[in-house]
Amino acid sequence: MNEEAYNVALKTTLEEIKNVCQDIRWAFILTKNGAIYAEDDQANNAATEKAANSLQTLVEKASAVGGLDNLLIDGKDGNICVSCIDDMYLVTATSKNADIAYLRNITGVIFPTVLKLLDNIVAGPTPLKPEPSHPKEKVKVPELDSEETPEEPVSAPSVPSVPSQQLIVDKFSGLMVKADTVQVDQDVLDRWAALLNGKDIGEVVIESFAGKTVQCKVKKIGDSKLEGRGLIRIPEKACQSLEVRKGELVRVKPVISED
Amino acid sequence: MPKRKVQEVEFAEEIDAPRVEAGNPAPDMRSRLEHVKSRDGVIGYILRASTSASVDVKDPSKIIDYAILSAAALESGESLSRGFSLGKVNSILLEGKDAKILSMTVGEQKISVFMEKSVNHSLIYKDLK
Numbered sequence: 284m285n286e287e288a289y290n291v292a293l294k295t296t297l298e299e300i301k302n303v304c305q306d307i308r309w310a311f312i313l314t315k316n317g318a319i320y321a322e323d324d325q326a327n328n329a330a331t332e333k334a335a336n337s338l339q340t341l342v343e344k345a346s347a348v349g350g351l352d353n354l355l356i357d358g359k360d361g362n363i364c365v366s367c368i369d370d371m372y373l374v375t376a377t378s379k380n381a382d383i384a385y386l387r388n389i390t391g392v393i394f395p396t397v398l399k400l401l402d403n404i405v406a407g408p409t410p411l412k413p414e415p416s417h418p419k420e421k422v423k424v425p426e427l428d429s430e431e432t433p434e435e436p437v438s439a440p441s442v443p444s445v446p447s448q449q450l451i452v453d454k455f456s457g458l459m460v461k462a463d464t465v466q467v468d469q470d471v472l473d474r475w476a477a478l479l480n481g482k483d484i485g486e487v488v489i490e491s492f493a494g495k496t497v498q499c500k501v502k503k504i505g506d507s508k509l510e511g512r513g514l515i516r517i518p519e520k521a522c523q524s525l526e527v528r529k530g531e532l533v534r535v536k537p538v539i540s541e542d
Numbered sequence: 543m544p545k546r547k548v549q550e551v552e553f554a555e556e557i558d559a560p561r562v563e564a565g566n567p568a569p570d571m572r573s574r575l576e577h578v579k580s581r582d583g584v585i586g587y588i589l590r591a592s593t594s595a596s597v598d599v600k601d602p603s604k605i606i607d608y609a610i611l612s613a614a615a616l617e618s619g620e621s622l623s624r625g626f627s628l629g630k631v632n633s634i635l636l637e638g639k640d641a642k643i644l645s646m647t648v649g650e651q652k653i654s655v656f657m658e659k660s661v662n663h664s665l666i667y668k669d670l671k
Contacts, residue, residue, distance in 0.1 A: 341618040348639070
C-alpha cells in the first residue's frame with residue numbers, strides 16, 4: 284500500500300469519526316515525522332499547519348513527563364483534544380459541549396483498529412514511520428566525541444551528549460566586558476574537559492527557562508570571590524537575548540568544534 | 543546554603559525540594575499553590591507573573607525541563623486556541639507516560655502544576671481558579 288492509499292484510509296477514518304461525533308469541528312492527524320493527514324479543505328489550511336508546528340514543539344518538550352500521550356486545551360468556546368495513537372497524534376477541535384470522554388473512547392477504538400489493519404495490509408515497513416537516517420557518506424566523527432557519543436549525528440551542530448549543567452545567572456556589564464563571552468567555574472570547565480578527553484571548552488550553549496538559547500564563548504570566572512557558587516556570569520546583552528535575570532537558573536552545555 | 547537578596551536563587555532547606563524565587567510572587571496564589579503542593583502525588587509547581595517567578599519542584603534536576611515544558615504548554619495552548627477560535631484558554635492538561643501537567647493563566651499569573659497521573663487534576667483546578 285502506498286502513501287496515497289494511507290492518506291485515503293486515514294482521511295476516511297477522520298470523516299467517519301466526525302460523522303459519529305458531531306461536535307468535532309476540525310480534525311487532523313499529525314505523524315511524528317511531521318506529515319499531516321486531513322480532509323482536503325483542512326489539509327493545506329494555515330491554521331492546521333500552525334497547529335502542527337506548535338504541537339511538534341510541545342511534543343519535543345514533553346519528554347520531561349515521558350512524552351505527550353494526551354493533551355486537552357479547555358477554551359471558552361471549545362476544546363482541543365490531542366491523543367497519541369501509535370506513531371501519530373489525532374488532533375480534534377470540538378465545540379464546548381462535546382463529550383470528550385466519548386470522543387476519546389471512539390477514537391481510542393477506531394484508530395488503533397484502522398492502523399493495525401493498514402499495517403497488516405502493508406508488506407514491509409510502514410511508510411508513516413520515520414525512516415532511520417543513515418548518512419550516505421562516511422561522516423567525520425570528532426575524535427573527542429567518539430567514545431562518549433558514538434551514535435551522535437555528526438552533520439548536526441556539534442553539541443555532544445555531555446550532561447548539561449544548571450547554573451545560576453549572574454549578570455555583569457562594563458566597558459571591558461566582551462558581550463559574547465560568559466564565565467563559569469573552572470571546576471565546571473574541568474569536568475566537561477574530562478568527559479571529553481581533555482578537550483578545551485571554547486563555547487557553550489545556554490538555555491533559559493523560557494526555552495531561549497544563546498551560544499557564547501566561555502572562560503573561567505575571573506573574580507575569585509565568585510568561584511564555587513554554581514554561577515554563570517552572563518553579559519547584560521546576552522541576558523536580554525535569553526530573557527533571564529540575575530538569580531534565575533539556566534541550563535548550560537559545552538559545544539565541541541568538529542576539528 | 544548562602545542567603546541571597548531578592549531576585550537571587552534561594553534553596554529551601556530540604557535538598558530534595560528546591561525553591562527558586564525571583565521577584566515578588568503574589569502571596570494569595572502562592573499560598574494556594576502551597577496548599578496544592580501538599581496534596582498527595584503533586585510533584586511541584588511553577589508560578590510566573592510579569593515581574594516574578596516561583597518554582598517549587600521535588601526533583602531539582604528537572605526544574606529547567608519542567609519550566610521549559612510549562613512555557614511551551616502555555617504558548618501552544620494560546621497558539622492553538624487562536625488558530626481554532628476557541629477563545630480564552632481556561633486550562634491545559636498535558637499527560638505524559640510518567641506525569642501530567644495542568645497549566646492555566648489566572649490574571650497575569652501563569653501557573654503550571656506537575657503531578658502524578660493518578661492525581662485528580664479537577665480538584666487542583668478548582669483550588670487555583
